[in-house]
Amino acid sequence: MVAPKQMGEKSNSEKVREAVSLFLRAGYHLDRDAFNFLCTLSRTKDPTEFLIVALRRLKSRGENPPFIGKVALEEIAKEVFPQAEEIRSTAELHMPMSSLHTGKTQKFQSHVKDVDADVKVIEDPTDQIRSTGSIEEYREYFRDRFKKIQRLLRQRMDSRNATSIKDTFRAPRRSRIKFICMVTERRESTHGVSLATEDLETGTTVFIPRNAPLELLAKTKAILPDQVVCVSAIKGRGNLLIVEDIQFPDIPQREPRRAKEAVSAALISDLHVGSREFMKEEFNRFLLWLNGKFGDKKLKEAASLVKYVIIAGDIVDGVGIYPNQIDDLTIQDISKQYRAASEFIEQIPDYMELIIIPGNHDASRKALPQPRLPKEYAELLCESRSVLSLGNPATIKIHGVELLLYHGRSLDDVLATAADMDFHSPERALRLMLKCRHLAPTYGQRTLIAPSNRDFLVIDRVPDIFHTGHVHVMKFGTYRGTIMINSGAWQKQTNFQRNLGLKPTPGIIPIVNLQTHAVLPIDFNA
Incomplete structure (x- = not known):
């Protein structure tokens, strides 16, 4: 397993290599003279920050040549560095916020780099899934659901x-x-x-x-x-x-558990790598922010507390998920989709813990509960860094704070059938799930549920944080001490969503402080 890049000082050649890699992922190539120019620039300026500015300028001009030459970079450099002034931070150019830092770039220092990771897996269905599809298993499934929730009701x-x-x-x-x-x-x-x-x-x-x-x-x-x-x-x-x-069985009102240390978790989902609508530029900003290279002083302070990155499914767009999907893909092989995803994931600092569960677009079975990603696909992600891969749903404890992780496939059913619900307010559906103490209350709709002698979708433990994705709308709220978060997406509006009238809110990421339980949404859109 290859360790990810360190956060310390890098040589000029390493900085240039990172910058060129970013440029290539954006779909541009540098000719030899442009590359030499970038090497010279790296002696006094940050080449990654400069190329982000260059990408922005090229995009605004509508230019998309196969190769970028030295002249084009020199023109942009003259605009960005008039009279050899300091380059402004990338946050000033991209973050849609009213007040940004404009001085010299401060050296980023993580406050949690030396904090020991504290992750305990409470529930993972992967090794407990047993299903043959027999009639008796269907009976046992509903018996187990009834008995579990009956026990919860009798606690009231x-x-x-x-x-x-x-x-x-x-x-x-x-x-x-x-x-x-x-x-x-x-x-x-x-x-x-x-x-x-x-x-x-x-x-x-x-x-x-x-x-x-x-x-x-x-x-x-x-x-x-x-x-x-x-x-x-x-x-x-x-x-x-x-x-x-x-x-209703409902969850009790209570004081949530809090971490003793000041640590935060970035809750994300629905990258959909391989889709034409994957927001690689915005996701690169997120990665730069994690590394302390993006944002004003306040945002970099928030980045300095991030110890955990949790992905609640749909890392890739998959293949054959819906009719004619092949027309919506830039990468039409699922193994190559995971390979491409690993190139992004490897840029997450190595002192951060990465935790993933699958979604309905991932290379796992579609019926709930889903086991962790199969070895052949998980290894593609793990080649570049350590990854904790769990099934869907999963329950974990981080520094004593309990999180229920669920991709959210059944949100389609709850939002479509329950009263006073809509896809633009997924937190209402999360609240109803907590009241029902079940992640998929209705059986036999769009959500596939495998028959088993155990119902893994009963919410028998009360989470401090309930994290879902799937519907591509970032919303959060609190119910009886539990923080409910639907983490949005990194995919622009698709034709399918447009036909449904659903307007996603991609690129907006909730950061949760596990000590204070404050939620900070950060918008990485330009």
Whole structure:
């Protein structure tokens, strides 16, 4: 395994090599005279910062020649270094912020370089996935889901004494009863809402009148098929059950765990390397920022605290994910996509820990839960640096702070079917998942879930940070002490998203301070 580049002083030749590599990834080539000019420039100026400026100028002029000559670089140098003045920082030219540092570049010093990494894997499904697709496995899957969430409900004071559906049949008329059930169907009429429910033994139907309290009607509206809840009802004639209240398993209100050290994590997802819409220029800015070479004083201070980079899936765009995808790819071989991704990943400083899980575009099985990336693809990423590769979903602890990592494939289903949801506010869906204590509450929609004797998608532990991706919209919020983050993307709007009317917010990255739990969104767009 090859170690990544160090953050210390580099020779001029190393600086030039890095700069040329950046230029090549942007799709430009230097001729011999231009290369010699860059070598001369590197004696007094940072060649990487200069070429970023040059890329910006060339792009703004609409120029895209196969080779960049010395004359073109000299003209840009005269514009950038009038009368041999100091070059401005790349942040001044690219960061869409109102106040930026304009003095000489300060030497970057990481505050966490010597801090020992502290990562504990709490849950990784990779080595526990067993599935043959038998009918019995489907039964066991739903039994396990029901039992796990039933146990969570019984931890609540208002659901502790809940009985079974069978007990409701024996209850006298007008008695108040509670029972835990799975909602299998919802039917609305002019009189109210009927919910078909079942438990491990039998089933029944409950009724919510149209004139029920607004709070109860709101809860009823939020219920998804296959969700496990506790129903409080009054027994009517025969087996009629009139609902008085519905309790979700929900997470408790609590004080979140915090790191003792001042360390931060950069939460990213959905790079989609290999796509025509991959934002390589913006991602390069992110990498420069991690290395302390991009941004004003405040942003470099934030970079100095980053100890962890976590990628929540879709590292590459994949092949054959959707019809005619081949037309949207610049790299049409998935192994080469991972090879290209490794060239970016290797630039993450070696003192930072990189943690990855797969998404639905990655080279892993599509059904949830997903195992970690197969060895032949993971090794392409690990050739350049150490990588902790986990399955999807996964739970980890970093400096005592617990993170639930999930790519977010089921967000499509929740956002499309739940009430008062839309793709521009994914944090609402994350809140509903926490209330349901399940990452994919409804079975059998767009999200593939493999039958198994265990449901890995139950949220049985309460996370301090809930990190997802998939929908390409960066949003975050807090619910009962848990920070919910959907980390956006590094892919511009695709034709598919345009047809759906979805406007992604790529290139905006949330940085979480694990000690204070402050979230700092940084925009790396020009």
